[in-house]
Amino acid sequence: MSLVIDGLRKRFASVQALDGISFTVQPGEVYGFLGANGAGKTTTMRIVLSLMRADEGTVTWMGRPAHDWPRKTWGYMPEERGLYAKMPVLEQLVHFAALYGVPRPAAAAEAAEWLERFRIGDKAGARLETLSKGNQQKVQYIATILHGPDVLLMDEPFVGLDPVNVAMLKAAFLEMRDRGKTLLFSTHQLDQAEELCDSVAIIDRGRLVTAGPTREVRRSTGHQVVRVATASGNRAWLRAMTGVEILRDGADFAEIRVAAGLSPQRILEAAMANGPVLRFEVADPSLEQVFVERVGALADDERTLATAGARA
C-alpha cells in the first residue's frame, strides 16, 4: 500500500531517458528524488502523473494503477513556473482548484488563507508577473495543494529561492506530511534532501543508482566520515595514515573518509598522540558524498556532468 514505481522504461528517439526505474514511496513520507539534470527525474514524474506513457513498467498507488485514481489525488508542481503570467493570483488559484472540482468560494477562501500565511496576502489581486520569483513559487505551491491531493509531486521546488523562502516552503512541506500527505520531490540540492527526506532515490542517466531510507543510503557505501581538529593544527600525522582520504582540509577541522575495515578509533588514537584533540566526530557520509561516489563510478565525462549538477 504505497506508491510503487516498477521497471519504468521510456525512450525518446535516440535517447533512453528511463532504463528500468523502480522504487517505492511509503504513504506519509517525504521522498527525495535525486539526480543531475537530464537524469530522468521529470520524465519519471510525468509518467507517475499519467501525463506521459511509459514504454514499459507500471505505477501503482495503494495497489491500483496510478491513472485509475481521480485526478484530484495528485498535485503537481512543475520545475518552471506553470502559471498564467497575466492573470491575477487569486483568480488563477481558484481556476486551478475548480479544474479539480473544488467549489469556487471554498477555493477562494482557502487560497486567501495560504497567501496570508506566505505573507503575500496583499498580492491576491495582482497579476502574477508582477510578483518576485520567490513569491511566484509560493503561488505555484498553493496551486499544487489547494485541491487537497494525497500525493504531491514537485519538480525542483527549491530552485531559485532565497533562504527565507526555502525555510517557509520547507515548513509547508512538513505540514503536509503531518497531514498525512505523501510528498515526492526532485532536487539536485542534496543538503535539502538530507534535511527533509525520510527516503531518497538516486538516479543517473535513466538508471536507478540506489534507493531507500536516507540513513541506509548514507551508509550504503560502507565508509564512515570522521571530523577531527587538534590544538596544533598540524596534520602531517593524518596524511601519514593509510586507509584515510582527506575530503576537507579546513583551517577549523579536517573531514576524512575512512576506508571500510578501518576503525575510526585508530584515527582518534593517532590524533591524541599528536597533542590535545579539540573535536572528534564519527558520521555517515553526506548524501552528496554518496552521490559523488556512486555516480562517479561512471565514465569521466558523465561524472563531470553528474557532479556539476549535484553541486549547482
Add this chain to the structure above:
Amino acid sequence: MSGSDRMRGIANIRTIARREVTVRVRTRSYRLGTALLAIGVIGLALLPVIITKIEGVSSSKVAVVAPDATVAARATATITTLLNPSSSASSAAAPDFVISIASDLATARQDVVDGRLSGVLGIERAADGSLAFTYYSNDAASGRTSSLLRQGANAIAIADRLDRLAIPAAQQATLFLPAAYAVAWPDPARTDPVKDGAAAVGQDLLGFAMTILIFMIIVMYGNWVAMSVAEEKSSRVMEVVLNAATPFQLLAGKVFGVGSAALIQYGVVIVAGVAALAAMPIIAAKVLGGTAAAMSLPEGLTPGLLLLFGIYGILGFLLYATLYAAAGSLVSRQEDVQSAVMPMTLISMVGYIVGVYATTGLLDARSAWMSVLVQIPFLSPFMMLGRVAGGLAQPSDVVLSLVLLAAAIVVAIWVAARIYAVGVLLYGQRPGYRAVWKLLREGM
C-alpha cells in the same frame, strides 16, 4: 467513461472556456478591436446617409442660355431628366444637377470661371434655323456630364426640327416612345429571370462581404486559439492544467472559450449595426432635413441568408479552430505559431480566393468543378454563402455541405485531440509532418 467522469469532463471544459473568455475579454486589444469593428459597422450602415449628404452638398449647377423661351423650357426639362436619373428628382434629397436659365452668356461664363456654376450650355440658332450647342465648363470634354449633355442636345435638336416641320406635339410624343427591348439567357433551358444590373451587383457585393467576414472570423479567431495554446505551452502552465484535465477537455475548452469571446465580439458589432440601421431614418431626417426617403437593407439580405452566415461562420470556426489548436500545440514558442498554422492559413486562403472570384465573376460559378469544390468542408464556409446570395445553390446543396462540414469537424477533433495530447508535452524542436503523422498512427 463513467457518468461522473463525463460530468467532470464537461465541468472542466466549462472551467477552461470560462477562463479563456474572461481573460481575453479583459485585454486591451480585444476591447479596442471590438470598438473599432463596431464603429466600422455603424459607419457602413450609415453609408447611404453619408453619401447622400456629401453628394447633396455638392450638387452641380448648370445654366442654359437659349435663343428663345421654348428652347429654354425644353432644354431645362430634357437636361434635368437626363442628368438626374431614376426617382431622385422626386425625393427629398438634393438632385445631382440643378438646371437654371441664364440670359447673358458672357455673365454665365464668368460665373463658371468664378465657380458659382459648374457649366453653361450655350444654345444658338444658326442662319439655317438649326440649333448649335456649346458647353462651357472646366470638366473634361469627354466626361460623363458632357456626354449626357450631348445626348440631351441631340434630343432637343430633334424636337426643335420636328417643331419646324410642324409635327404636332402629340405625334412627337409617340416618336420618342422607347422601342421594345429585352435581354435573355443564351441557354434556352433557363427560365429564371435575368438579373437586373443593380440587383446583381448587390447580390455579388453581399456574397463578397460575407466571404470576407467568414475568412476574417476563421483566420483571426483561429489564430487566437493557436496563440493561446502556444502561450500555455511556452509557460509550462500546460503541465499543471493537464494534471487536472485531459488534453481533449483542454482543446474543447480553448475552442469554445475563444469561440465565445468571438461571439461576444460579433454580438456587439451586430447590435451596433442593427441599432445604426434602426436609427437611420431619424439620423437621415436630422442630417438631410425634411422627410428622408426610407432606406432599406441591401436587397437579398434575408433572415435565412443571415442564419446561414451564422451557421457557416460557427461550423467553419470549429473546423479550423480545432486544427489551429493542434498546430499551436506543436510549437514551444509563440514566435513559431505562424509557421505552424501555415497549412490552415493556405487552405483558408484558397477557399477565400476561389469564393471571392466566384462571387465577382472572375471564375465561372456555374461550372461543374465549382459545384464539387463548394462541397469540400474546408472550402464550403468561404464559397457557399456567395452561391446562396447569388441564387446558385439549391437547398439540397446547402444541406449536403453542412452534413459534410459537420462530419469533417468530428474527424478534425479526433485528429487534433491526438496531435494535441502528444504535442503539448513535446518541447524543443518542432516535429516535422512525418513525425506528426507517426504520432497520429501510434499515439503516445
